[in-house]
Amino acid sequence: MTQAIIRLEGITREYLMGGERIRALAGVDLEIARNEYVAIMGPSGSGKSTMMNVLGCLDTPTAGRYWLNGHEVSRMGDDALARIRNREIGFVFQTFNLLPRATALANVELPLVYAGVSSRERRRRAESALERVGLGERMDHRPNELSGGQRQRVAIARALVNEPSILLADEPTGNLDSSTSEEIMRVFGQLHAHGQTVVLVTHEPDIADHAHRVVVLRDGLVDSDRRRPAAAAGAA
Amino acid sequence: MPLYEAIRLAFSSIRAQKLKSFFSAVGVMIGVTFLIAVVSVVQGMNVYMTDKFAGALIGVNTFQLRSRPNITMGNITDEMWREWPRRQRITVDDAEYIRANLTVPARTAIEGFDQMTIRWEGREAAQIQVHTTDAEYFRIKKWDIAEGRAFSPQEVRIGADVVVLGNDLARRLFENRDPIGETISVGGLPHRVIGVVAPQGTLFGISLDKFAVTPITSPVRRLVNRPRVIDDFHIQTDNVPLMRAAMEEVTALMRARRGLRPGEENNFHLETAEGALSEWEKVSGILFLALPGLVAISLVVGGIVIMNIMLMAVAERTREIGIRKALGAKRRDIMAQFIVESATLSVTGAAIGIATGLLLALAVRTFTPLPAAVAPWSIVVGVALGILVGMVAGITPARQASRLDPIAALRHE
Numbered sequence: 001m002t003q004a005i006i007r008l009e010g011i012t013r014e015y016l017m018g019g020e021r022i023r024a025l026a027g028v029d030l031e032i033a034r035n036e037y038v039a040i041m042g043p044s045g046s047g048k049s050t051m052m053n054v055l056g057c058l059d060t061p062t063a064g065r066y067w068l069n070g071h072e073v074s075r076m077g078d079d080a081l082a083r084i085r086n087r088e089i090g091f092v093f094q095t096f097n098l099l100p101r102a103t104a105l106a107n108v109e110l111p112l113v114y115a116g117v118s119s120r121e122r123r124r125r126a127e128s129a130l131e132r133v134g135l136g137e138r139m140d141h142r143p144n145e146l147s148g149g150q151r152q153r154v155a156i157a158r159a160l161v162n163e164p165s166i167l168l169a170d171e172p173t174g175n176l177d178s179s180t181s182e183e184i185m186r187v188f189g190q191l192h193a194h195g196q197t198v199v200l201v202t203h204e205p206d207i208a209d210h211a212h213r214v215v216v217l218r219d220g221l222v223d224s225d226r227r228r229p230a231a232a233a234g235a236a
Numbered sequence: 237m238p239l240y241e242a243i244r245l246a247f248s249s250i251r252a253q254k255l256k257s258f259f260s261a262v263g264v265m266i267g268v269t270f271l272i273a274v275v276s277v278v279q280g281m282n283v284y285m286t287d288k289f290a291g292a293l294i295g296v297n298t299f300q301l302r303s304r305p306n307i308t309m310g311n312i313t314d315e316m317w318r319e320w321p322r323r324q325r326i327t328v329d330d331a332e333y334i335r336a337n338l339t340v341p342a343r344t345a346i347e348g349f350d351q352m353t354i355r356w357e358g359r360e361a362a363q364i365q366v367h368t369t370d371a372e373y374f375r376i377k378k379w380d381i382a383e384g385r386a387f388s389p390q391e392v393r394i395g396a397d398v399v400v401l402g403n404d405l406a407r408r409l410f411e412n413r414d415p416i417g418e419t420i421s422v423g424g425l426p427h428r429v430i431g432v433v434a435p436q437g438t439l440f441g442i443s444l445d446k447f448a449v450t451p452i453t454s455p456v457r458r459l460v461n462r463p464r465v466i467d468d469f470h471i472q473t474d475n476v477p478l479m480r481a482a483m484e485e486v487t488a489l490m491r492a493r494r495g496l497r498p499g500e501e502n503n504f505h506l507e508t509a510e511g512a513l514s515e516w517e518k519v520s521g522i523l524f525l526a527l528p529g530l531v532a533i534s535l536v537v538g539g540i541v542i543m544n545i546m547l548m549a550v551a552e553r554t555r556e557i558g559i560r561k562a563l564g565a566k567r568r569d570i571m572a573q574f575i576v577e578s579a580t581l582s583v584t585g586a587a588i589g590i591a592t593g594l595l596l597a598l599a600v601r602t603f604t605p606l607p608a609a610v611a612p613w614s615i616v617v618g619v620a621l622g623i624l625v626g627m628v629a630g631i632t633p634a635r636q637a638s639r640l641d642p643i644a645a646l647r648h649e
Contacts, residue, residue: 058561
């Protein structure tokens with residue numbers, strides 16, 4: 001575990017709701033190494049979503065420390081976090097979250113726009129990312145001209161285009177039928193095989209089965225952390 | 237995000253909702269239309285008044301000695317109206333006296349004029365301005381001869397019964413025939429046509445080519461004024477300083493000749509283009525004072541409309557903002573995006589406003605006698621105001637967008 005890309009120490013996140021203090025995360029310690037394939041599971045209310053937001057640098061912990069690829073992100077301000085999200089994290093959402101008016105290519109280019117990449121380079125990288133997910137023929141289509149699976153592939157291409165240190169997927173198959181889900185999970189498997197660190201947040205055991213390590217949260221704490229035999233994971 | 241990206245993005249948002257964008261920019265459009273149209277017309281009037289009106293009616297670097305003002309605008313009291321007709325008329329002798337004593341080099345011409353009916357072979361032109369004058373008159377007026385010739389000083393000396401016609405008048409009487417050598421009746425007296433003046437165009441839609449010019453000694457002279465009385469004495473110098481000097485000399489000479497004591501008002505009038513223009517300048521000054529207020533009102537209204545449209549856009553696009561933030565947009569990226577979008581919207585309105593303003597000015601020039609000339613600065617001001625209004629209107633919506641929490645924004649339906 002010397003190659004930790006994510007290191008959480010005593011991460012706590014509290015909310016005030018109607019004067020009541022709610023503890024979504026109650027001091028989580030967790031390390032994820034480079035090129036791990038981790039599923040984070042747990043029933044609703046377990047702190048799964050908060051965990052996802054904290055890992056994705058969309059939210060900052062109330063207490064505790066978080067290192068992402070050597071940066072201590074728990075002490076960063078808004079703009080620095082925006083930069084980390086841009087460079088270090090590739091998001092894949094349940095609802096795809098593509099810009100409806102933009103083409104697949106323009107959607108994939110978006111993180112590069114905020115990274116200040118020149119337009120020619122952006123186009124080149126976005127095209128190659130779309131080809132990687134098998135959508136080389138559909139670059140000029142808008143999201144409403146694509147199937148659910150194709151939309152999620154566009155979202156994956158967008159997540160990968162800036163070569164993030166982690167791919168963070170939140171219920172990536174939640175809006176897909178089972179055969180499309182399989183197809184998307186195969187894409188994750190291939191990316192992992194090529195060295196990508198993947199973190200899945202899901203409540204579906206079938207989906208979590210694709211991962212090599214399953215972390216289960218309960219009441220804002222790590223309840224279990226199981227490593228699956230490499231052979232079993234590879235077969236999935 | 238580079239500016240041109242932001243502008244391209246803004247245009248795609250505007251295009252996505254053309255009708256809404258149009259209506260939201262309509263306030264700015266109206267304000268700028270108004271600005272361009274009014275400035276064009278006022279500017280056109282300015283050019284017109286200085287170049288044409290003053291030049292055509294009085295002449296460049298020229299003043300006229302008259303008993304009373306000819307061109308009047310603005311405040312004239314009843315007392316002035318009563319006093320003017322009682323004034324002693326200017327005479328040929330006054331003119332001779334000034335010619336003999338004026339030290340400033342100048343061209344001069346005496347003139348008497350009246351409206352008369354002109355006839356030729358059953359054709360008739362009523363209310364034609366007949367000028368009886370000196371041979372120098374053509375040079376002072378800068379009238380070129382299109383056909384034939386002007387009359388000579390000799391013809392003035394002997395009182396030749398010759399006449400030079402304005403272009404419209406010649407066309408009206410003779411159509412396509414050659415008028416030179418024909419004898420026409422001027423106020424009932426026969427005169428031979430020796431020349432036609434080149435076209436002078438129109439002033440406020442009134443032709444400047446309906447006139448006839450005869451020597452001041454010609455037979456028709458008797459119908460214009462009593463013997464030796466003239467209507468004006470034209471004095472033209474080479475430049476403005478000389479004209480000022482000549483005006484001072486003429487004033488001194490006339491006061492001496494009429495025996496006016498110091499403190500007594502002049503009982504004669506020196507008419508200059510400047511004098512005639514000063515009244516116009518008062519009118520245009522008021523227009524230019526009122527204009528910013530009127531433009532400001534429509535721009536403020538236009539700005540408020542744009543601000544509200546942008547606030548709606550931020551609410552509608554909350555999820556887009558969330559996505560952008562998740563992918564690495566900083567606050568200032570989001571801020572810039574919405575300010576640029578608002579400014580682009582407003583400038584688009586301003587651009588349409590400039591186009592409609594120019595069209596309006598063109599329409600005024602085409603369909604009314606009023607002139608219009610585009611002032612380049614008004615276009616620059618129009619664009620600048622468009623940008624300014626858009627940016628100011630965009631600040632609040634943009635700030636709101638930039639402060640959205642990405643988690644909440646992503647969950648927004």
